[in-house]
Amino acid sequence: MDCTQTIRARRSIRKFKPGQAIPKADVEAMLEAAMMAPSACNSRPWEFFVVENREKINQLNAIHPSAPMLATASLAIVVCGMPQVQTGKCAGYWPLDCGAAIQNLLLQADALGYGACWCGCWPIQERVEAIQNALNTQSIPTALIALGVPDEAPAARGFYQADRVTWL
Numbered sequence: 001m002d003c004t005q006t007i008r009a010r011r012s013i014r015k016f017k018p019g020q021a022i023p024k025a026d027v028e029a030m031l032e033a034a035m036m037a038p039s040a041c042n043s044r045p046w047e048f049f050v051v052e053n054r055e056k057i058n059q060l061n062a063i064h065p066s067a068p069m070l071a072t073a074s075l076a077i078v079v080c081g082m083p084q085v086q087t088g089k090c091a092g093y094w095p096l097d098c099g100a101a102i103q104n105l106l107l108q109a110d111a112l113g114y115g116a117c118w119c120g121c122w123p124i125q126e127r128v129e130a131i132q133n134a135l136n137t138q139s140i141p142t143a144l145i146a147l148g149v150p151d152e153a154p155a156a157r158g159f160y161q162a163d164r165v166t167w168l
């Protein structure tokens with residue numbers, strides 16, 4: 001599938017085939033896609049936690065109120081922001097940069113035949129702190145991405161809204 005098709009076909013997947021492993025090379029391709037995203041001043045204010053340990057996945061599931069699909073996910077990737085690496089005119093852009101990285105990761109997952117769901121973390125402070133504790137990090141969890149082999153094929157939900165566009 002080319003990029004044009006992948007962007008239009010991607011869906012949040014919330015039902016996975018249980019017990020499916022994702023090869024490390026595929027996970028690395030998703031992480032590489034994430035790290036190819038643009039960022040302010042190319043500051044790359046992100047780090048990634050690949051969570052394969054089932055107890056840790058269950059712990060994240062218990063913390064996050066809207067991520068029940070973690071129960072059958074093959075793994076989770078937590079995309080964390082690092083505000084401290086952005087200074088001067090580049091400061092403060094980290095949530096946007098992480099968003100671009102997350103979207104690249106989702107699209108790469110889809111293109112490789114996997115399903116993914118972006119589960120929001122930042123700016124919900126209580127959730128951020130609980131996930132920081134679970135991962136033992138000071139970096140700021142922006143999204144918890146559940147990943148696996150899809151067990152559903154919902155139709156794409158994106159659509160063009162002409163009334164949200166101003167042509168000058």
Ligand SMILES: Cc1cc2nc3c(=O)[nH]c(=O)nc-3n(C[C@H](O)[C@H](O)[C@H](O)COP(=O)(O)O)c2cc1C
Nearest residue numbers: 010011012013014066067117118119120156157158
């Ligand atoms: C910032 C953000 C937070 C989200 N958090 C959740 C979540 O906690 N749980 C969930 O099931 N989906 C979550 N989603 C997925 C959205 O519900 C989904 O993208 C939206 O309904 C559009 O559907 P689609 O992704 O299939 O196009 C989140 C998406 C974004 C961008």
